[in-house]
Amino acid sequence: MQNELLAYYLTSKVGASCQIVAELSSVPTFGPDCCADKRLVLFDFSRPGETLESLIESDKNNIIQSDYLVLINLSTALNIEIEALHCGVRGFVYYQGGLEILVAMISAVLKSELWIPREIISELILLDRVRRKTETTTPPAGLSPREISILKSLAKGFTNAMIADTHCLSPHTVKTHVHHIFKKLHVSTRLQAAQWASEHL
Numbered sequence: 121m122q123n124e125l126l127a128y129y130l131t132s133k134v135g136a137s138c139q140i141v142a143e144l145s146s147v148p149t150f151g152p153d154c155c156a157d158k159r160l161v162l163f164d165f166s167r168p169g170e171t172l173e174s175l176i177e178s179d180k181n182n183i184i185q186s187d188y189l190v191l192i193n194l195s196t197a198l199n200i201e202i203e204a205l206h207c208g209v210r211g212f213v214y215y216q217g218g219l220e221i222l223v224a225m226i227s228a229v230l231k232s233e234l235w236i237p238r239e240i241i242s243e244l245i246l247l248d249r250v251r252r253k254t255e256t257t258t259p260p261a262g263l264s265p266r267e268i269s270i271l272k273s274l275a276k277g278f279t280n281a282m283i284a285d286t287h288c289l290s291p292h293t294v295k296t297h298v299h300h301i302f303k304k305l306h307v308s309t310r311l312q313a314a315q316w317a318s319e320h321l
Contacts, residue, residue: 127139133223134227145180147181147183149183158186162213165191166195177285184209190213191209191213192212201236201237205236205240212237263301267297267300267304271317273287280295
């Protein structure tokens, strides 16, 4: 009911054509001959147990990459924004956001802008500074920043599937990264790699 009212409001306020679907996988794809602009897809992230991993897994039609996906009714307590941005999400509207904010967001995102809080922008800038500083120093064992990130996840006990979800990679790509990590560390098991990580990272 709430989403139906929101669709009605957006149709009357901004002239948008709104369609409500239950799952991201139900968002229709463009036909092969269609040259339409990117669509704005608002995903209600308020359902119990909703996670970024489940969202990515449900994206069978590659909507996150092909269109502008914005998470609405997001709880700030989830703290998933940076990871979501890396996966291709274009913005966030929180529980406390009003209709005026929603309309402003739609205008901005349809102009190919991101709609993210200032504190997230600040965090991204700081993370970029740390990343650049890390890249100027010699990485341990010749590992790339991506390999170090995957190794840290591996050391936490993540499976390849969990690492793929966390880093927005395919399981095959993760398997390749893990193989290269083992080679560079001269180890043959995940336990040995985790022990190396605990001593050197």
